[in-house]
């Protein structure tokens with residue numbers, strides 16, 4: 001849809017739905033609960049929420065704004081805008097970083113979405129009915145230890161994604177988000193009732209909302225910030241591309257708030273569903289990437305109409321992942337079309353094949369190559385800084401993209417929009433009252449960049465290192 005004359009979203013609602021479709025995905029239902037569990041609960045959630053409000057929201061507005069003003073693929077948009085405000089076309093690198101980040105994220109995203117797909121027939125055939133926690137765990141382990149199965153589902157998911165991308169994003173996407181997102185939401189509400197019924201609901205809520213700062217590490221803070229970018233689809237040009245189809249009249253601020261609100265709501269609902277089930281069954285909060293695949297089947301296996309709801313749930317999860325994965329690869333595809341002057345179909349096939357190949361790394365990191373790990377620890381007199389601990393290829397990819405590339409992309413967006421873009425342009429694009437404009441400018445100029453930089457330095461152990469030197 002970016003080749004030839006540019007289409008636009010048919011209404012503001014459609015843009016909000018598409019952006020929400022991009023934002024709400026595995027990040028909310030799969031990743032948020034498991035990284036919350038790995039980082040000890042409440043304190044992590046609080047920092048994540050702070051990051052959404054003070055970094056995520058203003059950067060989302062900035063990214064949509066750049067996209068709409070540029071109306072091209074991220075690389076060309078950044079070059080064009082840099083030129084317009086008299087800066088170096090090296091800003092195109094920002095677009096590049098995004099194209100690569102999206103490509104890398106999709107390579108593992110597709111594998112995990114494949115797990116969700118694999119659970120659809122399992123649910124439909126009542127595999128989990130009456131199983132206990134250990135038995136459910138076995139079903140999951142058997143899936144991930146089988147590389148051929150994972151490759152099969154990964155291929156299928158990626159094929160579905162690239163089919164939509166090849167056709168041009170808008171047609172299919174608009175329909176998918178209009179009907180399926182509300183259904184997913186309704187199912188989450190049904191599951192909340194199940195979670196309340198476990199008798200451990202308050203324990204789950206307490207775990208999520210009662211911050212215990214002794215449980216969080218500097219790396220946990222980095223993960224919370226990285227996840228704020230990940231879950232809002234920020235920092236890599238996805239939302240920039242969506243913004244490029246946005247009609248001029250639409251309020252960017254209102255749309256951003258709506259998207260961030262819905263995205264956060266879905267993540268919190270998912271947490272309030274998963275943790276009561278974890279506690280009710282004495283499972284581990286830190287079970288890692290398998291968490292929802294070990295908890296939700298327990299719920300479905302033990303509730304009335306569990307087969308029906310369970311099947312529906314995983315179908316909807318696959319759709320949520322689908323609308324997200326499209327936005328992950330759209331920047332790369334538009335860029336390939338433009339650079340190599342080939343058709344959208346060819347560009348989709350080539351890009352899809354490369355993502356598929358890259359995805360094999362993640363596939364094997366759960367089985368054949370699960371012992372192939374790296375660790376990186378910095379020791380100072382202030383303690384040890386664990387940057388990566390026994391990280392598999394999947395962990396490494398996830399860390400590199402969510403914790404480094406997205407915040408870095410976000411930082412560059414904030415700096416560009418806040419400091420370099422002429423304020424007459426940003427004012428005109430945002431079109432909000434002077435009070436809100438100043439607040440936005442303050443957040444993108446100071447708060448967001450400073451927070452990203454401090455969190456980076458902290459997690460790298462650099463601040464502790466400086467303290468050691470100063471105190472010595």
Ligand code: TRP
Nearest residue numbers: 023025026027230231233238324
């Ligand atoms: N936000 C999506 C999720 O939470 C994932 C995603 C889609 C994404 N597009 C993105 C993450 C762009 C980072 C950048 O599942």
